Amino acid sequence: MLCVAAFVVLLVLGAVSAKYRALLRRAWGCVSRRVTFRPCDTSFREDVKNSLLAPLALRSPRLVRPASIAIEVTAWAMVLSLVVSGYVVARSGLNLVAYGTCNKENPQACSLSATQGCSIDSQTPTFAASLLDGDVVGAFRNEFSSLADTITAVPGRFRTWDGAQYATSHASYLGGYRDGLPTALEVIDPGCQFCAQLFTNIEESGFAEANNLTYIVYPITLSFVPKFANSPLVAQYLTAIQLLESADGAPADDPTDWFILEQVFTGSREDGTGWQVWLNEQASPEQAEAQLQAWLAEAGYDQDAISEVDALADSARVEEAIAQGRAVVEDEIRTLTVPTLIANGDLHLGVVETTDLEAMR
Structure with missing residues (x-):
């Protein structure tokens, strides 16, 4: 490893001074033999070591042997550091x-x-966390599994995306479904402020007038705890409404779940607090549920219809529908950012600006 470490040092020195370039060529010859599993040029290796140890040999001969060992250890550490650094840079680039x-x-x-978006953090322990827990095998297994997932995800970012491919069977569409228009699909969390910003941009741009816009609701969890306290409850109600209003197999012309999303993303309480902020930071589950029911009444639901939505929201059917949507996001779309928008043949991560949405009309 000494010749490899020397090559790295000489590469830097050779860039600023020509006198090191002859040694650099010798070092490269040694490295090229190393990487092809052939013995290194021992004369070069000894020349490097002797040049480092000669001053010490004159002053303290007894320290030559331990210093020689220290040089080898340092060379190994330097090469290992370079390999790890190169891997981290390559992995980060692939992730990007x-x-x-x-x-x-x-x-x-x-x-x-x-x-600009809310991140979907990984639930898998990091490499360092696994090592600290003593799970060496798990650390390397998770690391290589994560890298393999990233590599397989890269080609997908360069293909043509079609929102209709990921729309659920009970999907609702902003303004109703219209034949002949392309389908655009969002991945949203009702508690994510960036989803609210994208919603506002969509309204301002008129994007939904030129696209059949639908969504998959994805309540983000951190260590199996909701990132936004009442998002799972809102997701249950939205899904229950979708299931009931598409019971005849056709999307609703004026879907109520979009009315509720508009209240959550753009509406405010009498005291000026945004509904989304209130749901995330102030409302208890009981208060949030009461407000969702109040919005249903405002949308024209009578008490029997509200009770039907309430019962369905807490059912296994809704739980399964949300789980299916979660699987589509994680296994097929494979995004780590909410919101994510599939539109105009592309996958757009985070908030899409109004001008960009206007260009997609």
Whole structure:
């Protein structure tokens, strides 16, 4: 490993001074033999070591042997560090291409990502966390499994995307479904402020007038705890409404779930607090449920219809529908950012600006 470490050092020195380039060529010859599993040029290796140990041999001969060992250890450490650093850079680059973030475990921690969105953090322990827990095998298994997933996700970012391919059987469409228009699909969490921003941009751009816009509701969880306290409850009600209003097999012309989403994303309480903020930070589950029922009444539901939605929202049927949507997001769309928009043949991560949405009309 000494010749490899020397090559790295000489590569830097050779860039600023010509006197090191002859040694650099010798070092490269040694490295090229190493990478092809052939013996290194021992004369070069000894020349490097002797040049480092000669001053010490004159002053303290007894320290030559331990210093020689230290040089070998340092060379190994340097090469290992270079290999690990190269791997981390390559992995981060692949993650950036595949997911729009260099940090797959904690997407918002990546400073290279310009995406505005709520991150879907990985539930798998990091490599370092697994090592600290003493799970060495699990650390390497999870790391290589994650890398394999990233590599397989990269080609998908360059293909043509079709929102209709991922729309659920009970999907509802903003303004109703219209034949002849392309299907656009969002992945949303009712508690994510960036989903609210995208909703506003869509309204301002008129994007939904030129597309059949639908969504998959995806309540983000962190260690199996909701990222936004009442998002799972809102998701249950939205899904129950979709199932009831598409019971005849056709999407509703004026879907109520979109009315509720508009209240959550753009509406405010009398005291000026946004409904989304109130649901995320202030409302108890009972208060949130009462408000959802109040919105249903405002949309024209009578008490019997509200009770039907309430019962269905807490049923296994809705739980299964949400789980199916979650599987589509994680296994097929494979995004780590909410919102994600499939439109105009592309996958758009995070908030899409109004001008960009206008260009997709």
